Amino acid sequence: MSLGDTPDALDEFAHDLPDGVNVFQALGELLRHQPQVTIIKLxxxxxxxxxxxxxSADMTFAAxxxxxxxxxxxxxxxxxxxxxxQYLATRVGRNRALEAVLSADLYDAKTAERYGWVNRAVPADELDDIVDRLARNxxxxxxxxxxxxxxxIPxxxxxxxLLRENDAWTGQIIRPAAAQLIRDGLAHGAQTPDGERDLEGLLRRLAG
Incomplete structure (x- = not known):
């Protein structure tokens, strides 16, 4: 699938599913509603x-x-x-969710903990032990x-x-400007290790 085909590709991967969500939302909802406890080590x-x-996971611990x-x-x-x-608003509140979405900044572990985005920020060398002990308990x-x-605690x-989010997302991704920005990002290496290291900076330069 090429980015040039983005509007047509929506029929393949962003259509509404029977429960009213798109396929990306469906993945998150599947994880959110697992009978097991889901824990992420970030x-x-x-x-x-x-x-x-x-x-979308039940708990997250960040290094x-x-x-x-x-x-x-x-x-x-x-x-x-x-x-x-939706997940952001339930975790951090509307004001901070708007900040995170519209600033498009990268938040470090301690800030994410303070906002409630993750459960805890822990020393990197203790992450495995802390999460493994919790999971075993x-x-x-x-x-x-x-x-x-x-x-x-459902x-x-x-x-x-999720329906409102899907409407907002599909309304934006079909715009030529969005397709161009995504295409330019890939052309400038956003998907490469070097691009990932400063993804926000790379995208801001393109958007500017």
Whole structure:
């Protein structure tokens, strides 16, 4: 699929599914509604769809000095379309969700913790031990406790919000400016390791 075919490609990958969400949102919702507890160890950069995936999990622990998270879509002329607007708002509140989406900045582990985007920022060399110990402790709980907790603290119903997000996303991604920004980003190496290291800077230079 080429970026030049973006409007037509929407019929393939951004159509509404039976439950009213697009395929990217459906992935996040599948993770959010798992009967198991889902825990992410974030020791690198999670942007765009990666940040949405992180926010859809039950818990996230981020490595200080190594982890970064951000919604960069605005720099490509679009808004998050995989649940990001909704997951962010439930985690950090509307004001900070708007800041994260519209600033398109990369947030470090400590800031993400302060905002509530992740559970905790922890020293990088302790990340594995902290998360592994938590996972083992949860797995050792008496039968039925995990399921009971997830019933008592269910994921928020985001059906209406996901529909609004999908409408906003599809309304932007069909615009020629968005297709051009995405195409230019790839042409300038946004998908390469070097491009990833300063993705926000690269996209800002193109958007400017």
């Amino acid at each position: 020791a690198g950069m999670a942007r765009g769809g990666g940040a949405e995936f992180v926010a 200080i000095g190594r982890a970064g998270i951000g919604q960069v879509e605005a720099l490509m002329g679009i808004v998050p379309g995989g649940g990001g607007t 949860i797995a050792a709980l008496p039968e039925g406790v995990i399921a009971a907790a997830k019933r008592a 994921p928020e119903d985001l059906a209406e919000g």
